[in-house]
Amino acid sequence: MRPADYLRLALSGVTSNPFRSILTALGVIIGVSAVIITVSIGTGAKVQTQSQIQRLGSNLITISSGYRSLRSVITSDILPIIENINTVGEVVPQVQRQSTVVHGAEGLSTTVTGTSANYPSVRNLKLAQGSFLTDADIDKGSWNCVLGADLAEELFGDDNPLGQKVRLDRVRFTVIGVAQRQGDSGFASSDNAMYVPYTTMQRRITGSKNINTIIAQAVDASSMDLAYSQIYAMLMMATGDEDSFRISNQADMLEVASDVTDTMTLLLSGIAAVSLVVGGIGIMNIMLVSVTERTREIGIRKAIGAKEHEILSQFMLEAAALSLAGGLLGIVVGLVGSRIVSQVFSWPTAVDMKSVALGFTLSLIVGVFFGAYPAYKGAKLDPIVGLRYE
Template structure:
């Protein structure tokens, strides 16, 4: 008997027991759709985290100090800016301030920095301008505000050119930032950026405890980090515990490793349901062998070879698993889109994951279909014909 004929007989047998076939495929449908949905959610989360880290700036190094003994003065910051591979440097002071306009009052994050901050932290303005070096030199009372701050105090009005009361002092709004949304769990739009000198006066401290450095090239970031660490060691000998130098890429690598582990774990958990579906296929196929014992005996009595019977039952198992896999793919894509819209989750579908889950369902069908198919092919035709 040819393969085509075996496939036709297998499909005919499946159609003859539609309800049982659907229930058998249900395990594969659930398994495949689970793999696609869970892995897609995990991959979407990974992309979302990567995007949030990238919002912090590109080719970014962060120097943070933990002690007042380690003072990042202008002279030392200037020395760091002269290092080979450093494109721009931005010292920062930060805190919380009370902002008021008319009857609206709110606490807002304050950042005092220089003109390079816009480039280093990839911060753009949607209206007006950013802080300039002249603003710092002349201690200008100007502010660039986040999009949320603009909405809170000005509604739909254009904030540029208007004034805000920051800690009781009037500041002119010269720019509004492009919305960045939340980054690493923190909202980045409810903020006020002022010149470094003005920010130091507002928070009542001249201590600079954080500096951002931007490298010239992503490929050189490891070398730049080594240079910065060596320079910091020479500026602050025997005080390495009082400061840290963080590479943005290290953070991304760590998050990527965690995300990959989570994706693998979720995929593994979902794959268990595929194995359960395979066991269901084997169980149903064994029942089918018992029900069709006389049919098998008749076929073997009229000349069917062991291989023909083996192929027929194996094809039935593969068809059940493959059809279940295809329906599972459609279900997984639909459920993924539904979850994304209902729970505002980032879902990223991958063709490789979809292909893997389908192929895995086929392999499961073959593996768990071999035993019942082998049992059917080994039946003695005389005993099979006498079976009641």
């Protein structure tokens, strides 16, 4: 038999009963489109999380005190040592405390961060009004502060906050700048925040030289690993205790976030794949019916010289054509569906070409796998039994 004849035969099998073919392919259509939609939602979430993490600043290494040390070794004394490492560019200390800021009758709980003048450049903070703390503020431990967008709005409403006084504990600060709105970063709102010189923070509020976290920025992305190990070696030398400090880099955070979304995507597309299997069983069911219905046809074909493998191929190709057609339709439905999901639910979606290829391949495998048994049954039919079948 010629290849073109195989194809013609398979197609005529599918098109001779169009309504039944569509119903049969529906299982595969739903399965494939579900795989594509879930993967596109997963990929979209991953891309969004990554961009959120990147927005916090790039090439960052975070150093903080260890879980098990009673006395923190991360202090102002560490700062110059880290600054001296050649693969490290900027170093930003963060002395943080949850505290209440008061203006007039308004009192709000906020995260107060004592930091240095280079904070905005390292952490991608932009100012809406005024200016950030300067090196002079840090050196002399001034009473200037910068407010996050939400905090400024809550305290001052429509009034201009610049030059106004706010009170933190018993200390009065002058507002010299307001940050631009940053939006939710997924970890903590950086808009309900107040920035003061870390020197002032240490002397007047925490009363110690401790620093919660030191952010070190590597000079470029390729020196991240080197900077990481140099900082580690340096801290080991300074403290002699591995448990007294923690270092983490952004790549690790990205990896963790990716792992979480990957797992979710895998789980959801696994569920979607189950529906593909159900679709395959539907194909098998219909193919078994089809083989039985055409028992006489098989008998006639065998009597005039059809070989077993030719009958086998006829039904296998018919099943494959059904499920491939379902797969292709499913891809279209999946692409349209993920577009709808991102517009109606405003979830970010990103269609991954790999998931399209996966859906296509899966539908082909399903067709061949579930078409095999009915086709084998047809191929093995005794021609005399077929010819006598009414």
